[in-house]
Amino acid sequence: MRIGILGGTGPAGKALAVRLAACEMEVVVGSRQEERAQEVVKSLKERWSGRTLSLEGAENTVAAAADLVVVATPWDGAAATAALVHEELTGKVVVSMANALSKVGDELQALVPPRGSVGAAVQMAVPEALVAGAFHHIPARGLANLDESLDADVLVCSDHAEGMAATIELVEKVPGLRAVAAGSLSNLAAIEAFTAVLVNINLAHRVHSSIRLTGFEGHRS
Numbered sequence: 001m002r003i004g005i006l007g008g009t010g011p012a013g014k015a016l017a018v019r020l021a022a023c024e025m026e027v028v029v030g031s032r033q034e035e036r037a038q039e040v041v042k043s044l045k046e047r048w049s050g051r052t053l054s055l056e057g058a059e060n061t062v063a064a065a066a067d068l069v070v071v072a073t074p075w076d077g078a079a080a081t082a083a084l085v086h087e088e089l090t091g092k093v094v095v096s097m098a099n100a101l102s103k104v105g106d107e108l109q110a111l112v113p114p115r116g117s118v119g120a121a122v123q124m125a126v127p128e129a130l131v132a133g134a135f136h137h138i139p140a141r142g143l144a145n146l147d148e149s150l151d152a153d154v155l156v157c158s159d160h161a162e163g164m165a166a167t168i169e170l171v172e173k174v175p176g177l178r179a180v181a182a183g184s185l186s187n188l189a190a191i192e193a194f195t196a197v198l199v200n201i202n203l204a205h206r207v208h209s210s211i212r213l214t215g216f217e218g219h220r221s
């Protein structure tokens with residue numbers, strides 16, 4: 001499966017790109033500038049030179065032509081970025097991982113974006129796409145380190161059965177991640193906002209923790 005990542009040149013997109021490529025997926029790292037995406041891919045390949053990673057750097061439009069597309073831009077660019085490539089996204093599963101956060105003093109605080117969550121705003125911008133939300137709580141640092149094993153739950157939301165199923169399938173391809181179906185896109189407001197809590201915990205304790213639900217052992221999504 002070919003995965004495209006819009007805004008794939010930042011810490012979150014790069015981390016997801018290498019992790020998915022390490023799981024034998026073809027990944028297109030998207031950017032507003034093709035050269036920037038290509039530089040990022042070059043550095044990722046150099047960093048992981050002992051591994052065979054199918055990574056390509058391209059403009060966001062090319063990334064949007066993949067089978068499944070992830071939106072990994074800052075929150076305030078997510079809906080507009082998706083809208084720019086709406087034709088490529090029609091009928092596709094589009095996974096939003098963006099969180100609306102703002103630095104206030106020493107803390108990151110959750111914002112309430114238009115439509116209540118970034119994922120809902122992305123769905124509004126590309127109504128013909130099957131938008132899902134996932135990966136909000138996975139710190140880029142751990143995700144990017146292929147020598148580090150993962151151990152986390154990924155809450156997945158979507159208003160579309162196909163969007164939910166394809167996103168769960170994607171998450172479950174990554175060893176150490178368990179997908180948990182977490183309802184409709186309306187739940188993304190709480191999921192995205194909780195990222196602020198997690199980031200502040202991680203900053204205060206100098207860790208890169210994520211979440212694991214208890215009482216869920218043995219259950220699949």
Ligand SMILES: NC(=O)c1ccc[n+]([C@@H]2O[C@H](COP(=O)([O-])OP(=O)(O)OC[C@H]3O[C@@H](n4cnc5c(N)ncnc54)[C@H](OP(=O)(O)O)[C@@H]3O)[C@@H](O)[C@H]2O)c1
Nearest residue numbers: 007009010011012031032072073074075077098099139140
């Ligand atoms: N960092 C984490 O640990 C983490 C974990 C989970 C989720 N997230 C979420 O993932 C998203 C990306 O995080 P990040 O830390 O990678 O962010 P970032 O570095 O600030 O941005 C990612 C990329 O988005 C592009 N971009 C920047 N501003 C843009 C705009 N206004 N419109 C369109 N594209 C823009 C840039 O790529 P080009 O200049 O190459 O186009 C940039 O490299 C955020 O919403 C964040 O909340 C982050």
